[in-house]
Each structure stands twice: as structure tokens, then as C-alpha cells.
Amino acid sequence: MKRIALSVCLLWVAMASLAVGRDSYTVIISLDGFRWDYVEAFDTPFLREMGNQGVKATMTPSFPSKTFPNHYTLATGLVPDHHGIIANKFKVRDENKVFSLSNDETRTNGNYYGGDPIWLTARNQGVTSATVYWVGSDVAIKGQHANYWRDYQEKPLLTLPERTNEIMRLLSLPENERPHLVMAYFEQPDANGHTYGPISAETRQAMEQMDSLMCSLWMRLMTLPFAADINFIVTGDHGMTWVNPERQLFPKDYLKNEWVELLANDLPTLIYATKPKYVDSIYNALKKVDHLRVWRRGEVPAYLNYGNNRNMGDVVVLPDIGWVFDNTPWTPGGTHGYDQTLSDMWVAFRAIGPDFKHGYTRQLTFRNVCIYPLLCHLLGLQPSPCDGTLDEVRDLLAQ
Ligand code: AMP
Ligand code: ZN
Numbered sequence: 465m466k467r468i469a470l471s472v473c474l475l476w477v478a479m480a481s482l483a484v485g486r487d488s489y490t491v492i493i494s495l496d497g498f499r500w501d502y503v504e505a506f507d508t509p510f511l512r513e514m515g516n517q518g519v520k521a522t523m524t525p526s527f528p529s530k531t532f533p534n535h536y537t538l539a540t541g542l543v544p545d546h547h548g549i550i551a552n553k554f555k556v557r558d559e560n561k562v563f564s565l566s567n568d569e570t571r572t573n574g575n576y577y578g579g580d581p582i583w584l585t586a587r588n589q590g591v592t593s594a595t596v597y598w599v600g601s602d603v604a605i606k607g608q609h610a611n612y613w614r615d616y617q618e619k620p621l622l623t624l625p626e627r628t629n630e631i632m633r634l635l636s637l638p639e640n641e642r643p644h645l646v647m648a649y650f651e652q653p654d655a656n657g658h659t660y661g662p663i664s665a666e667t668r669q670a671m672e673q674m675d676s677l678m679c680s681l682w683m684r685l686m687t688l689p690f691a692a693d694i695n696f697i698v699t700g701d702h703g704m705t706w707v708n709p710e711r712q713l714f715p716k717d718y719l720k721n722e723w724v725e726l727l728a729n730d731l732p733t734l735i736y737a738t739k740p741k742y743v744d745s746i747y748n749a750l751k752k753v754d755h756l757r758v759w760r761r762g763e764v765p766a767y768l769n770y771g772n773n774r775n776m777g778d779v780v781v782l783p784d785i786g787w788v789f790d791n792t793p794w795t796p797g798g799t800h801g802y803d804q805t806l807s808d809m810w811v812a813f814r815a816i817g818p819d820f821k822h823g824y825t826r827q828l829t830f831r832n833v834c835i836y837p838l839l840c841h842l843l844g845l846q847p848s849p850c851d852g853t854l855d856e857v858r859d860l861l862a863q
């Protein structure tokens with residue numbers, strides 16, 4: 465059954481690749497934690513064929529390689545230091561509040577989300593856009609959302625198959641209501657990647673499920689009357705690597721409670737001192753610890769593009785890959801957030817449609833800040849200033 469479905473799907477791929485059209489549609493899917501090598505490591509016939517028929521590339525995330533910073537980078541073309549979502553958890557210094565995924569009040573405060581997310585660039589230039597749970601899209605940014613959006617606080621969330629139904633519903637609206645940009649977020653394979661590790665039976669199963677789901681979505685997209693005008697992108701926010709409790713360091717073994725106001729325990733760990741005089745105490749206590757890289761804010765190496773944001777921790781602590789720095793004991797599994805130059809953090813990128821080359825493999829990685837200018841190009845939008853360029857990804861385009 466799967467084989468028949470796939471051949472029908474690929475027939476449509478071939479037909480679509482013969483078509484051209486300027487009044488185009490873009491559907492971009494983010495699979496959380498979609499590591500660059502999962503397509504080859506696991507049995508993912510659709511995504512493999514999507515790359516063979518369209519474009520296959522590897523994208524580097526921005527630092528830190530975490531979910532919120534990177535989804536919002538994909539949306540704005542700005543690195544986290546510039547858009548403001550510098551971590552999944554950080555202190556908002558001027559308001560003495562803590563931004564975190566589990567704090568709905570701060571997570572949904574649009575003032576913390578800088579830059580111009582693509583759904584607003586589109587909306588403000590008269591192009592209808594829709595989001596299905598994309599990070600930041602359920603927040604009123606400059607008082608606005610996409611034309612259509614889903615609230616991540618409204619539970620139960622749509623299941624993963626229901627999200628593909630929602631994409632089809634949006635694209636089946638009458639022409640004058642129909643979005644030309646649809647952006648959708650899926651929590652897998654990140655969830656299984658964390659619990660079971662990147663290369664595991666369960667992550668394989670999650671990725672193979674996502675492959676089937678993407679295949680059926682593509683087949684349904686190809687039944688639409690404007691199928692030949694759809695650019696379809698499947699990518700993600702970051703990769704995943706193994707962690708093991710034997711490679712865990714505990715902050716409490718090095719730091720005195722009186723020094724630390726907030727230890728935002730993520731990768732990297734952002735440490736906020738109780739008093740300026742304790743910044744050096746924290747820095748000096750951690751500087752000598754093996755397997756940790758430690759910087760004062762403003763002294764993070766330039767290639768990480770990090771450390772100058774107003775809300776940055778006083779001290780930034782980045783463990784070596786595979787190591788964790790946390791007071792809560794870990795179990796074996798996977799995580800991410802490390803230096804974006806390490807290949808385990810890299811992300812798969814597959815794209816097919818009238819504006820992409822056919823059968824093109826890009827050898828060099830590209831930076832995820834280039835997705836925003838790429839989407840602007842596909843939709844005929846004037847991009848806002850950002851850290852990426854269209855030139856860096858122009859070779860992916862048909863012309
Ligand atoms: P992490 O792997 O720690 O970087 O974060 C991934 C988590 O982000 C997933 O477990 C999702 O449930 C969560 N997440 C994704 N989008 C949203 C959102 N819009 N609001 C709140 N949490 C989200
Ligand atoms: Zn993620």
C-alpha cells in the first residue's frame with residue numbers, strides 16, 4: 465500500500481516539476497529536531513525522493529541551536545542576539561521577569577519578539593499568510609498575527625495528522641481568502657530524539673512516521689487546481705546529539721547560592737548574578753572546569769553571534785558537545801543547543817516546486833538566516849533588513 469501511494473506521489477512530483485507559475489504558493493514545514501542526516505539514516509522514501517527530484521541541502525542553525533531562538537530566526541532572518549529570543553529561557557532585565565516556554569505570560573509578550581516575521585512582512589504587503597503553531601506565530605507581534613493562526617495555548621493541540629488537514633483546509637479556501645504562505649510546526653522527531661537519543665529505534669519510528677505524513681500531505685497538495693504553483697519545503701530548527709549522565713556537571717558543585725540570582729538552565733546556561741561583584745566569582749569558579757566554555761557577556765566569540773543582547777546572562781556557559789551542565793540528574797538520551805558549527809546540530813533541508821532546481825544537491829551548508837530572504841523571494845516580497853542573504857541560497861533556485 466505504502467509503495468503504491470509513494471509511486472502516485474512521485475508521479476505528481478514529476479508532473480509538478482514540469483510546471484511553472486508566478487502566482488505561487490509556499491508551504492514550509494518545520495520538523496523539530498530534523499537532523500541533517502536523518503533522511504539517509506532512516507527509511508524515508510518520500511523525503512529522499514523529494515531531494516532527488518528537487519533540492520537537497522544541509523542548513524546550519526543559529527546559536528544557540530534551540531527551538532525558540534531558531535524558529536524565530538527562520539521567521540525573521542535575524543540571529544537570536546538580534547531578534548531577542550536568545551534562549552528558551554532568559555531574564556527580561558528591564559521588567560525583572562523570566563521568559564520561558566512554560567510561562568504563557570512572558571512567552572506571549574510580543575514586545576520580546578523583535579524583527580519582522582515573514583507572516584507580517586507578507587501581510588503588510590498584501591500577501592495572505594497562515595501559520596499552524598510556528599514559534600512566535602501565536603503572539604501578537606507589533607499587535608498583529610498572520611491572517612490565519614493557531615494558538616499553542618488552546619489544548620488539546622491538533623494532532624500531527626490534523627495539522628496536515630488544517631494545511632489542506634487553508635489551501636482549499638476560495639482564492640481571495642486563500643493564504644499564499646503556510647508555515648506549520650511538528651514536534652517530532654525532536655520529542656523522541658530527546659527521550660531515546662538521535663539514532664534509536666524510537667527516533668527512527670518518529671522520522672518514518674513524519675516521512676509518511678509529508679508524503680500524504682504532498683499527494684493531497686498535488687490534487688489542488690494550482691498544484692503546479694506550490695513550492696514545498698521540509699526543514700527544521702536544529703539537530704540532536706547523544707548525552708549521557710556520565711558527562712554531567714552540576715552547577716551547585718561550583719557556585720555559591722548567594723552569587724546567583726537566576727541560572728537559566730538550558731544550552732547554553734545563562735547565569736545572572738545577584739550583584740555585579742559576583743560576576744567574576746561565577747566566571748572564575750567555572751573557567752577552570754574541564755568540558756565547559758565560559759564567557760562574560762560581550763566576550764562570546766564573534767562566530768557564535770551571541771552575547772551582546774541586553775537580556776544576555778552575565779556569564780554564558782556552554783558545555784562541550786555531549787556534556788550537560790544542570791543540577792537535575794539526566795538520563796541517557798539526546799539534546800541540542802551546542803555550537804552551531806558542530807555537525808550534529810545541523811538541519812536537513814528539502815524543497816520541491818516550480819521555483820526550485822530539479823535534482824540539485826548543494827554541497828556546502830547554508831545559514832538558516834537565509835530562509836527569510838528565500839521566502840520573501842518566493843512570495844515576491846520586499847524583505848526587511850536581516851542577517852541572511854538571498855545570494856547565499858540563490859543556487860537552489862531554478863533561475
Ligand atoms: P526544545 O527541544 O527544548 O528546544 O523545545 C521544544 C519544545 O518546544 C517542544 O516540546 C514543544 O512542545 C515546545 N514548543 C514548540 N512550539 C511552542 C509554542 N508555540 N509554545 C510553547 N511551546 C512550544
Ligand atoms: Zn527544536
Ligand code: ZN
Nearest residue numbers: 497531654658
Ligand atoms: Zn528539543
